[in-house]
Amino acid sequence: xxxxxxxxxxxxxxxxxxxxxxxxxxxxxxxxxxxxxxxxxxxxxxxxxxxxxxxxxxxxxxxxxxxxxxxxxxxxxxxxxxxxxxxxxxxxxxxxxxxxxxxxxxxxxxxxxxxxxxxxxxxxxxxxxxxxxxxxxxxxxxxxxxxxxxxxxxxxxxxxxxxxxxxxxxxxxxxxxxxxxxxxxxxxxxxxxxxxxxxxxxxxxxxxxxxxxxxxxxxxxxxxxxxxxxxxxxxxxxxxxxxxxxxxxxxxxxxxxxxxxxxxxxxxxxxxxxxxxxxxxxxxxxxxxxxxxxxxxxxxxxxxxxxxxxxxxxxxxxxxxxxxxxxxxxxxxxxxxxxxxxxxxxxxxxxxxxxxxxxxxxxxxxxxxxxxxxxxxxxxxxxxxxxxxxxxxxxxxxxxxxxxxxxxxxxxxxxxxxxxxxxxxxxxxxxxxxxxxxxxxxxxxxxxxxxxxxxxxxxxxxxxxxxx
Amino acid sequence: xxxxxxxxxxxxxxxxxxxxxxxxxxxxxxxxxxxxxxxxxxxxxxxxxxxxxxxxxxxxxxxxxxxxxxxxxxxxxxxxxxxxxxxxxxxxxxxxxxxxxxxxxxxxxxxxxxxxxxxxxxxxxxxxxxxxxxxxxxxxxxxxxxxxxxxxxxxxxxxxxxxxxxxxxxxxxxxxxxxxxxxxxxxxxxxxxxxxxxxxxxxxxxxxxxxxxxxxxxxxxxxxxxxxxxxxxxxxxxx
Ligand SMILES: Nc1ncnc2c1ncn2[C@@H]1O[C@H](COP(=O)(O)OP(=O)(O)OP(=O)(O)O)[C@@H](O)[C@H]1O
Ligand SMILES: [Mg+2]
Numbered sequence: 001x002x003x004x005x006x007x008x009x010x011x012x013x014x015x016x017x018x019x020x021x022x023x024x025x026x027x028x029x030x031x032x033x034x035x036x037x038x039x040x041x042x043x044x045x046x047x048x049x050x051x052x053x054x055x056x057x058x059x060x061x062x063x064x065x066x067x068x069x070x071x072x073x074x075x076x077x078x079x080x081x082x083x084x085x086x087x088x089x090x091x092x093x094x095x096x097x098x099x100x101x102x103x104x105x106x107x108x109x110x111x112x113x114x115x116x117x118x119x120x121x122x123x124x125x126x127x128x129x130x131x132x133x134x135x136x137x138x139x140x141x142x143x144x145x146x147x148x149x150x151x152x153x154x155x156x157x158x159x160x161x162x163x164x165x166x167x168x169x170x171x172x173x174x175x176x177x178x179x180x181x182x183x184x185x186x187x188x189x190x191x192x193x194x195x196x197x198x199x200x201x202x203x204x205x206x207x208x209x210x211x212x213x214x215x216x217x218x219x220x221x222x223x224x225x226x227x228x229x230x231x232x233x234x235x236x237x238x239x240x241x242x243x244x245x246x247x248x249x250x251x252x253x254x255x256x257x258x259x260x261x262x263x264x265x266x267x268x269x270x271x272x273x274x275x276x277x278x279x280x281x282x283x284x285x286x287x288x289x290x291x292x293x294x295x296x297x298x299x300x301x302x303x304x305x306x307x308x309x310x311x312x313x314x315x316x317x318x319x320x321x322x323x324x325x326x327x328x329x330x331x332x333x334x335x336x337x338x339x340x341x342x343x344x345x346x347x348x349x350x351x352x353x354x355x356x357x358x359x360x361x362x363x364x365x366x367x368x369x370x371x372x373x374x375x376x377x378x379x380x381x382x383x384x385x386x387x388x389x390x391x392x393x394x395x396x397x398x399x400x401x402x403x404x405x406x407x408x409x410x411x412x413x414x415x416x417x418x419x420x421x422x423x424x425x426x427x428x429x430x431x432x433x434x435x436x437x438x439x440x441x442x443x444x445x446x447x448x449x450x451x452x453x454x455x456x457x458x459x460x461x462x463x464x465x466x467x468x
Numbered sequence: 469x470x471x472x473x474x475x476x477x478x479x480x481x482x483x484x485x486x487x488x489x490x491x492x493x494x495x496x497x498x499x500x501x502x503x504x505x506x507x508x509x510x511x512x513x514x515x516x517x518x519x520x521x522x523x524x525x526x527x528x529x530x531x532x533x534x535x536x537x538x539x540x541x542x543x544x545x546x547x548x549x550x551x552x553x554x555x556x557x558x559x560x561x562x563x564x565x566x567x568x569x570x571x572x573x574x575x576x577x578x579x580x581x582x583x584x585x586x587x588x589x590x591x592x593x594x595x596x597x598x599x600x601x602x603x604x605x606x607x608x609x610x611x612x613x614x615x616x617x618x619x620x621x622x623x624x625x626x627x628x629x630x631x632x633x634x635x636x637x638x639x640x641x642x643x644x645x646x647x648x649x650x651x652x653x654x655x656x657x658x659x660x661x662x663x664x665x666x667x668x669x670x671x672x673x674x675x676x677x678x679x680x681x682x683x684x685x686x687x688x689x690x691x692x693x694x695x696x697x698x699x700x701x702x703x704x705x706x707x
Pocket of ligand 2: 522
């Protein structure tokens with residue numbers, strides 16, 4: 001412990017004595033670690049953190065497919081939703097939603113808004129309550145009673161200045177008067193960040209529209225005690241019943257089937273590999289940064305050869321010397337990591353601004369304790385990584401020659417050339433890094449762009465929507 | 469001082485060192501036989517390039533011989549592990565260099581403290597021992613200075629303090645006065661003589677015959693061989 005303290009003190013002194021070297025090394029590392037921290041904060045928010053709903057692992061999206069027709073992703077039609085709701089035994093409930101929108105007037109300029117039309121059990125299934133007012137009742141989810149809207153928090157702030165008196169006020173949505181009954185809590189933007197408000201889906205169960213009009217996405221919550229596999233089997237069985245009950249429609253040669261995708265997978269599945277590739281790319285950048293710093297250290301090791309030889313002559317074992325040099329490099333890496341953290345804090349803001357349309361969970365991206373832990377870990381690993389080779393190299397000095405009068409202190413020119421080369425390759429690597437961030441978009445279109453299609457009937461077509 | 473019945477502290481038999489550089493072989497030492505006893509003060513003298521520093525490096529375990537045997541305290545050095553060699557350099561040998569070899573980034577105190585630190589000695593005891601050693605060489609008042617803030621003679625006195633702070637079995641000094649003017653040189657020689665009188669075993673390299681006379685015994689090297697040994701001033705032919 002005391003040794004560590006001594007090594008730390010000496011490490012700080014060495015870094016302070018060589019401000020040029022320290023600045024270059026810390027900057028190099030800050031860039032490398034900062035890039036990793038920034039991307040990790042995205043990976044952490046998007047891929048690793050559970051969805052911000054209660055027991056999110058029990059939320060699933062329900063999909064249909066016509067395997068034999070090569071249609072792997074089909075939404076629900078109204079009659080199908082009614083049938084499945086009646087027959088299923090696995091879910092607390094099945095909520096349906098579709099894209100909507102229109103022109104909002106009242107209190108200011110008319111505005112084109114993006115809405116989600118949702119069934120009354122949509123919010124309860126997600127276990128999210130209104131921040132102000134309330135969400136929809138089952139009665140409001142019926143035709144003729146559905147002139148009510150719930151506002152997204154950010155939209156409420158932007159459009160209505162966060163005025164709580166908006167509750168109970170009537171605004172006009174595409175020329176129909178609607179009463180604002182609630183505001184959702186900040187950060188709740190399901191199905192995605194483009195939503196401005198929610199309106200009731202209000203299906204006419206007495207007179208549903210055509211079985212071929214697949215426009216509803218279905219979200220369900222597993223009952224407690226029911227596994228994903230059991231629920232999947234349940235859906236599969238219902239699909240088979242459908243073939244028997246409506247043979248004209250679900251002909252066996254079309255192979256109708258219903259299956260589940262965990263909500264988390266559905267939200268982030270498509271960007272996962274892109275994000276991981278990106279993380280790999282910035283990892284590679286850090287590796288190059290480490291190589292550069294290792295070369296700086298190697299060049300400096302020649303200068304420090306005498307000091308190390310003196311220590312060895314006085315009885316410092318090899319391990320002791322390696323440890324001292326490693327302490328210095330880890331210290332350097334931690335300084336770089338702190339710089340990287342600062343860069344990442346700005347960087348994530350930039351990433352969010354530059355982010356490809358439709359990247360899910362953007363609002364959850366933050367530099368939090370997980371990201372801090374990651375940065376710390378990466379810094380220590382980087383410090384050992386770039387410090388080990390120079391330390392091992394320096395720990396076996398030729399005592400006799402080094403300690404003689406005017407012992408040699410040659411820094412190979414080779415190092416410098418190699419270093420230059422590495423800097424060039426690092427710079428060359430950056431543009432792909434940026435473009436792969438831009439490529440981190442889901443292959444599906446965004447909510448906004450599918451509204452026009454989603455609001456019209458789509459006869460048995462494989463339309464893959466953003467809300468899969 | 470010399471005690472014929474006691475085992476020698478250091479025994480060299482046929483010690484040979486060859487340096488290989490670019491297909492050139494330099495025979496720096498060619499079959500050295502030598503015994504040093506506890507409490508002796510021995511000078512190694514000879515012209516430049518005759519192998520004095522090489523011999524001292526081998527004695528101080530800073531380098532290994534090409535051939536021949538070296539027994540330190542009856543233990544064959546060739547059989548020591550790397551860790552054992554390190555421990556012996558730390559505890560049993562005190563080295564003084566011509567160019568001082570102080571660490572520029574450490575204070576006088578920290579430089580002298582190093583051998584004790586590597587020994588794992590507790591901080592309080594280290595402080596006391598370093599204080600004693602610095603007082604002995606008359607540098608107690610400069611403990612917080614950096615080496616660059618000292619004169620050459622002062623730096624060498626600090627180096628002497630560093631060599632003796634661990635109470636080694638033997639002090640090895642390679643031209644300790646080589647970079648000093650005659651006044652400072654005398655002071656350092658006086659210091660070594662005092663240490664010897666207090667019981668230290670000293671082995672010093674010098675090509676200055678005046679300083680060689682300080683020693684009880686002088687060994688004269690030429691071309692890597694011992695050619696002459698003198699005792700307290702008078703010359704005695706060897707072999
Ligand atoms: N690392 C080395 N590689 C090659 N030759 C060496 C090396 N070290 C010493 N020598 C050679 O060995 C011989 C003895 O060198 P050494 O340094 O021991 O001489 P010295 O007696 O100490 O001389 P000086 O009085 O000038 O210090 C010299 O010929 C020297 O050139
Ligand atoms: Mg010499």
